[in-house]
Amino acid sequence: EAGVTQSPTHLIKTRGQQATLRCSPISGHTSVYWYQQALGLGLQFLLWYDEGEERNRGNFPPRFSGRQFPNYSSELNVNALELEDSALYLCASSLDTGSDTQYFGPGTRLTVL
């Protein structure tokens, strides 16, 4: 069974640009979560999508947004990139909503120059 996949593996952007990160959940999983791991910091919850709807978001500005498609894959968009957005962005999926085990993908390393 394929795990959570993310693309691209690495992404280099300049300040002010927009970045789009993609995630495909484990087959059968309907919930997708996004986390940010900045250098020296822990994993911070960004967003949760379930059945195409945003269900919860962490303490991040509105320029972090995303969506979930009918096939449950998801996109994270970061607008007006800032240097401190450089981080590993992790996507996770779960079979059920709420308090369920989340399985993580390999991440996308975003570097903002």
Add this chain to the structure above:
Amino acid sequence: DQQVKQNSPSLSVQEGRISILNCDYTNSMFDYFLWYKKYPAEGPTFLISISSIKDKNEDGRFTVFLNKSAKHLSLHIVPSQPGDSAVYFCAATFAGGTSYGKLTFGQGTILTVHP
């Protein structure tokens, strides 16, 4: 506000011995706890979880203990193997309010198992 804390940044253990990783939490609403293992530049790998209705859960070499009164959980790895060397994160969640769907992670503990 660090609701989940792993106070030991690192732990060094000899191969074959027990590794004990600790985690404390402050939010009494948390009702589901997980441990993940992570290598640099990779995503976390799920190891084991425990619901707040239990105080122990085992899976092979991994056992998680939960002490709700002390708001403390621990992960025991027996016997430890060099391949266990990684960063270990504990995480907690509950299905309610702003925590719904959100895992709150500790800062991680670097485990090194020496041959």
